[in-house]
Amino acid sequence: MSSDVTPNAPRPKSTGLHSGPIQPGVAKVDPIIVADGIKRTFGGLTAVDVDHLEVPRHAITALIGPNGAGKTTLFNLLTGFDKPDAGTWSFDGQSLSGKPAYRVARMGQVRTFQLTKALGLLTVLENMKLGAKEQTGEKFWLSLFPGFWRRQEAAIEEKARELLVKFKLDAKEADFAASLSGGQRKLLEMARALMTDPTLVMLDEPMAGVNPALTQSLLDKILDLKDEGMTVLFVEHDMAMVRHIADWVVVMAEGRIVAEGPPADVMQNPAVIDAYLGAHQELDLGVVTGRHTADEVE
Amino acid sequence: MDWGQILSNTASSLIGPATIAYALAAIGLSVHFGYAGLINMGIAGFMAIGAYGYAISALTFGLPWWAGFLVGIGASIVFALILGIPTLRLRGDYLAIVTIAAAEVLRLLFLTGEFDDVTGSADGLSGYHASFRAANPIPDGTYGFGPWTYNANGWWVRILGIAIVAIVALIVWSLMRSPWGRVLKGIREDEDAVRALGKNVFAYKLQALMLGGVFGALGGIVYALPSAVNPGVYVTSLTFFVYTALLLGGAATIFGPILGSVIFWVLQTFLSNVLPALATSGILPVTSTQASTLRFVLVGVILMLIVIFSPQGILGNKKELTFVK
Amino acid sequence: MALAKHSTFRRSAGLVSLLLTALVALLTFLSASPASADEANMDEPFRVSGNVQNKGEPLEDVLITVTGPGGYEVEVETDAEGKWRVGVPEEEEYEVTLDESTLPDGVAVVEGSNVRTVEVGPAGRVSTNFFIGVGERNVTSFFDQFVERLATGLNFGLMLALASIGASLVFGTTRLSNFAHAEMVTFGAVMAYFLSVAIALPIYLAIPLAVLLSGVFGLAMDAGLWRPLRRKGLGTVQLMIVSIGLSLALRYIFQFFIGGGTVQLPGSNSPQIPLFGAVSLSVIDIVSMAISIVVIAAFAFWLLRTRIGKATRAISDNPSLAAASGIDVDRVVRIVWIIAAGLAGLAGVLYAYYRPGIKWDMGAQILLLVFAAITLGGLGTAFGALVGSLIVGTLVEISSLWIPADLKYVGALVLLILILLFRPQGILGRRERIG
Ligand SMILES: Nc1ncnc2c1ncn2[C@@H]1O[C@H](COP(=O)(O)OP(=O)(O)OP(=O)(O)O)[C@@H](O)[C@H]1O
Numbered sequence A: 001m002s003s004d005v006t007p008n009a010p011r012p013k014s015t016g017l018h019s020g021p022i023q024p025g026v027a028k029v030d031p032i033i034v035a036d037g038i039k040r041t042f043g044g045l046t047a048v049d050v051d052h053l054e055v056p057r058h059a060i061t062a063l064i065g066p067n068g069a070g071k072t073t074l075f076n077l078l079t080g081f082d083k084p085d086a087g088t089w090s091f092d093g094q095s096l097s098g099k100p101a102y103r104v105a106r107m108g109q110v111r112t113f114q115l116t117k118a119l120g121l122l123t124v125l126e127n128m129k130l131g132a133k134e135q136t137g138e139k140f141w142l143s144l145f146p147g148f149w150r151r152q153e154a155a156i157e158e159k160a161r162e163l164l165v166k167f168k169l170d171a172k173e174a175d176f177a178a179s180l181s182g183g184q185r186k187l188l189e190m191a192r193a194l195m196t197d198p199t200l201v202m203l204d205e206p207m208a209g210v211n212p213a214l215t216q217s218l219l220d221k222i223l224d225l226k227d228e229g230m231t232v233l234f235v236e237h238d239m240a241m242v243r244h245i246a247d248w249v250v251v252m253a254e255g256r257i258v259a260e261g262p263p264a265d266v267m268q269n270p271a272v273i274d275a276y277l278g279a280h281q282e283l284d285l286g287v288v289t290g291r292h293t294a295d296e297v298e
Numbered sequence B: 001m002d003w004g005q006i007l008s009n010t011a012s013s014l015i016g017p018a019t020i021a022y023a024l025a026a027i028g029l030s031v032h033f034g035y036a037g038l039i040n041m042g043i044a045g046f047m048a049i050g051a052y053g054y055a056i057s058a059l060t061f062g063l064p065w066w067a068g069f070l071v072g073i074g075a076s077i078v079f080a081l082i083l084g085i086p087t088l089r090l091r092g093d094y095l096a097i098v099t100i101a102a103a104e105v106l107r108l109l110f111l112t113g114e115f116d117d118v119t120g121s122a123d124g125l126s127g128y129h130a131s132f133r134a135a136n137p138i139p140d141g142t143y144g145f146g147p148w149t150y151n152a153n154g155w156w157v158r159i160l161g162i163a164i165v166a167i168v169a170l171i172v173w174s175l176m177r178s179p180w181g182r183v184l185k186g187i188r189e190d191e192d193a194v195r196a197l198g199k200n201v202f203a204y205k206l207q208a209l210m211l212g213g214v215f216g217a218l219g220g221i222v223y224a225l226p227s228a229v230n231p232g233v234y235v236t237s238l239t240f241f242v243y244t245a246l247l248l249g250g251a252a253t254i255f256g257p258i259l260g261s262v263i264f265w266v267l268q269t270f271l272s273n274v275l276p277a278l279a280t281s282g283i284l285p286v287t288s289t290q291a292s293t294l295r296f297v298l299v300g301v302i303l304m305l306i307v308i309f310s311p312q313g314i315l316g317n318k319k320e321l322t323f324v325k
Numbered sequence C: 001m002a003l004a005k006h007s008t009f010r011r012s013a014g015l016v017s018l019l020l021t022a023l024v025a026l027l028t029f030l031s032a033s034p035a036s037a038d039e040a041n042m043d044e045p046f047r048v049s050g051n052v053q054n055k056g057e058p059l060e061d062v063l064i065t066v067t068g069p070g071g072y073e074v075e076v077e078t079d080a081e082g083k084w085r086v087g088v089p090e091e092e093e094y095e096v097t098l099d100e101s102t103l104p105d106g107v108a109v110v111e112g113s114n115v116r117t118v119e120v121g122p123a124g125r126v127s128t129n130f131f132i133g134v135g136e137r138n139v140t141s142f143f144d145q146f147v148e149r150l151a152t153g154l155n156f157g158l159m160l161a162l163a164s165i166g167a168s169l170v171f172g173t174t175r176l177s178n179f180a181h182a183e184m185v186t187f188g189a190v191m192a193y194f195l196s197v198a199i200a201l202p203i204y205l206a207i208p209l210a211v212l213l214s215g216v217f218g219l220a221m222d223a224g225l226w227r228p229l230r231r232k233g234l235g236t237v238q239l240m241i242v243s244i245g246l247s248l249a250l251r252y253i254f255q256f257f258i259g260g261g262t263v264q265l266p267g268s269n270s271p272q273i274p275l276f277g278a279v280s281l282s283v284i285d286i287v288s289m290a291i292s293i294v295v296i297a298a299f300a301f302w303l304l305r306t307r308i309g310k311a312t313r314a315i316s317d318n319p320s321l322a323a324a325s326g327i328d329v330d331r332v333v334r335i336v337w338i339i340a341a342g343l344a345g346l347a348g349v350l351y352a353y354y355r356p357g358i359k360w361d362m363g364a365q366i367l368l369l370v371f372a373a374i375t376l377g378g379l380g381t382a383f384g385a386l387v388g389s390l391i392v393g394t395l396v397e398i399s400s401l402w403i404p405a406d407l408k409y410v411g412a413l414v415l416l417i418l419i420l421l422f423r424p425q426g427i428l429g430r431r432e433r434i435g
């Protein structure tokens, strides 16, 4: 399995993303997201408690942490799907606090969900077309007259087909999304998110449930996004993959950011090993996160 | 038993004003429930608004018939806003309970003696036909053949009603094949997914609620056109009957609501004629009042059977099941 | 989904309160111009009519209220000749009340009281005349009225609680918003009627038997319909619509058997027991309250102390966890259905005395109040439903001190809407997780 994720021709990582000594909450040279004092509690449980976080632009940042660390909750907060008890955050210099989810998405910060939300009752192509932004035909009165939107619709369809080819879903375009496999749905959700021409793509466990044979191509897709000028923030449990594609890693545990830094450094950080392993310090991270057996990793 | 009369009444109900009114209301519900996944249990309220809006405009304000239509439509939009703004973020069955309660509140307000001057309280409203009948382009007389023989006013109501049904169905068809309809169908299934793509889900749901509400109000107006506004009509059972018609035909289809309403009324008329006749002629061992109750029992049973065994309805696509979870 | 869109929520909540204020203003404006109908409900078959005169001079715009069996209530005002007329649905006794506050200053009803009982006989019509002169008015002090309403409201609330607790247990364990719960209420009343009138059992036997039959009915519905549907994996919305179909079917089956009118249980005209001032309660009210309290206490013991009760709460809390920890969910749900139906049946019997009378759609008349009570307390929690019912019951009765009696349910329904608006997850419910 680990051979799957060994790149044939590794692409260069972005470096020099931070300024000042590496520590949780370190300032970035060119941050796209800046968050301050974000706190979210559910009853007595503090799910997220982040003092300061900056996400570097034009880089791939991984958000890791044990189950229940608050990663998804932080995603929900940053994208306007949930409301924090306290805190402010901005995207591309504009404050996002209190902005509803759809506005966040319109500004170019688009997300996918840990539990995939492919729209099963629409066809694959319709799912894709739904992603496109600023459609004339989505306005109530104009939608009544195809003359206003037919041309734009054709352009959207073309773009959707191109993306579907890239994601190897073109053969399925006329099928209801409900007929796709779990991994294919993940792909579709990601491709659909790209239809919005985002600046920041936030992926919640994009690789979970995806067939190992597909992971390599999915990782390449994520690396392509960076090459196309987008910023990626993703949640992942598999350390090998994180090591492979991330330029920067942020580690959460019990709602807090306990460490961040370039992947190689973070893996050595005692705070991270602590957070993940507790008592089992002799084990490798890849083993604990359940992707590898001990003898596969050396 | 007079089979000729029974069959003639039944055939006549094919294009009866009640059938047309149900078809309009069911198309409205298809927009709410079938396409947008909004469980509006208050369609009777929208119909009441249409009917009372139309009648009150004529009786209290002396407006012409077309202005009455506009008032009914406008009032239903206002009602949709009042209802939708607070409730559209609620989960499915909560929305059902709020809408049913709102329709009930509305009915009680129309029924109370407090506003008797305007609403006629328990007596309802009547005698508002002058302007509508004056606008009738059909010369006086009786037209048609067989069971479909009506006077000029009868035809005027039916022709106008059928024309409205046709226009409304055309509007729904154009909307649902457009990107607007695509967003709506996306919302029906998972509104968070649609929201994550930058669509203002709330605005779409509100638009859908207003649109369907206007169709419901038009249904109420057509119901009121031939005779009178009776507050006993706009009860929660009316909502349930319209749901039955809608689900019978197919909730997320263009012609389903129309087909469903026609079947509903043809069956209702047939049974309401044939059951008492069977009872009086001694074939059914019950009184004729009891016999006519049986057809409503049947409505309930049919509603259960459709939802359990064929939720997509007669015209629906089995793959495109329309029930939100 | 309840989590999202909080900012628009604020904004729109503001907008809504604005609209509500406008609506209230409109209503007050409309009600400021008094309705003047000298006739009402004329499509009903029977007539009650009368005359109001002050020393031979007719009095106009005097408010007359006619109440009768089945919660029938209608208001009229006298015309320029002092006459009024209302249609009533049955050959029964009706109570005619003249509202003395609508008389000119300084005069009152001089012969007899301002409240009369009239009986519509075989002639189908009856009339009663009020004579007005200088005199003392029959006024009940506001405090007495309030206390009386409060007592009636508590009685109504306890009765509602019997119905709501069951519906909320069913919702908690199966996620079914059961519209047919209304018919389970009617079922109890109809069974009591059949046992006591048709089979002529004494009422103290008929009522427990009716409750028992209700429980059996609940068991039958679970075994014959709901459990198979759960197996089939129907969604909550589908289940809800099935329950609507069932509700319609049952309702008209009741009408088939007892007809469209109102029938009475034995002993519905029980004597009034004066308590203090002008406050009095009937024997039936008092017995009914006592029964409700005892039954609710027994139910609370069952829910809190017995193994099945605890299992019920565990399932409401987290069905899959409960199933995983070895609870036989199907069995518990079956028991919940029996108890819910039994409680609903008892509520139906008590409601039949409260209204008074049994009608084919009597359950449907209070279904929304039951929903309001459940929602108020937090969906799926039995004690929430109890508190919710008491609030709704007293609210309905007390609010009729200020708002017209025919609008008294409106308050509770508006409350229901407001709760869902400001706490969509109910008072004790939890929000759902996203992503
Ligand atoms: N809606 C909610 N209500 C109550 N608790 C919640 C809710 N959403 C999340 N939590 C709690 O908050 C904590 C963080 O959850 P979150 O889903 O953010 O974890 P995560 O880091 O994404 O975990 P995983 O890696 O397993 O996906 C958990 O303890 C979870 O139980």
Ligand SMILES: [Mg+2]
Pocket: A071, A072, A073, A114
């Ligand atoms: Mg997560």
